[in-house]
Amino acid sequence: MSITLDFDFDKFLRAFEDAQDAVTEGAIAGMHDALDRWQADSRDVAPIDKGTLGQSIRQEPVKVENGEIVGELTANAIEVSRSGRFNYAYYIHENDAGGKKLRHPGTVKKFLEDPLRNNESEYERLVERQIEAEIKRRGLA
Numbered sequence: 001m002s003i004t005l006d007f008d009f010d011k012f013l014r015a016f017e018d019a020q021d022a023v024t025e026g027a028i029a030g031m032h033d034a035l036d037r038w039q040a041d042s043r044d045v046a047p048i049d050k051g052t053l054g055q056s057i058r059q060e061p062v063k064v065e066n067g068e069i070v071g072e073l074t075a076n077a078i079e080v081s082r083s084g085r086f087n088y089a090y091y092i093h094e095n096d097a098g099g100k101k102l103r104h105p106g107t108v109k110k111f112l113e114d115p116l117r118n119n120e121s122e123y124e125r126l127v128e129r130q131i132e133a134e135i136k137r138r139g140l141a
Contacts, residue, residue, distance in 0.1 A: 015140070018138060018140060019135070019140050022131075022134045022135045022137075022138045022140055023131050023134070023135070024064065024069070025134050026127075026130040026131035026132070026133060026134030026135065027069045027127055027130065027131055028062055028064070028069055029130040029134065030126050030127030030128065030129065030130030030131060031062045031069050031070075031071040031127055032062060032071075033126040033127070033129075033130060034071060034123035034124075034126045034127055035059045035062070035071045035073065036059075037119070037122070037123060037126060038071075038073060038115055038116060038119070038123060039057055039058075039059055039073055041115035041119060042054075042057050042073060042075075042111050042112050042115045043055075043057055044106075044115075045106065045107055045108045045111050045114065045115060046075075046107060046111040047092055047097075047102050047103070047104065047107040047108075047109070047111065048103075048104050048107060049088075049103075052077045052079075052088070053075065053077040053088060053089055053092065053111075056075045056076050056077040056089055057073055057074070057075045057111075057112070058073065058074050058075070059071070059072070059073060060072040060073070060074060069127075073112055075089035075090075075093065075111070075112060076089055076090070077089040092109050092111070093109060093110060093111060093112060093113070096109055097109050
């Protein structure tokens with residue numbers, strides 16, 4: 001006499017794949033939210049001269065690379081002077097503004113890095129909330 005137990009893994013695997021898709025889609029949406037906030041925070045603390053620096057802060061497209069969701073901000077404030085083209089954003093952020101002090105209180109030289117470091121847990125929560133929302137929306141939780 002032989003008795004067998006069969007278990008249909010297809011249903012389980014489909015649910016697992018749906019959950020992976022929900023996490024990815026939620027993480028991408030959350031990364032957009034985090035980038036919006038980071039961009040606003042960076043613009044708030046960017047040094048003010050002509051206003052071109054803050055407006056040059058841009059979001060790069062969100063990428064999915066090797067299982068990671070990658071969001072990035074860039075800043076390129078190009079000024080033209082007698083000596084040629086000059087990237088004011090790079091000079092302030094990466095070259096410590098040549099050691100010069102900033103003119104306006106509340107602005108920082110590391111206008112991209114400081115907001116990220118100071119608000120990283122908040123940005124992570126924005127991503128987590130979107131993942132949870134997408135899982136719930138799909139009825140997986």
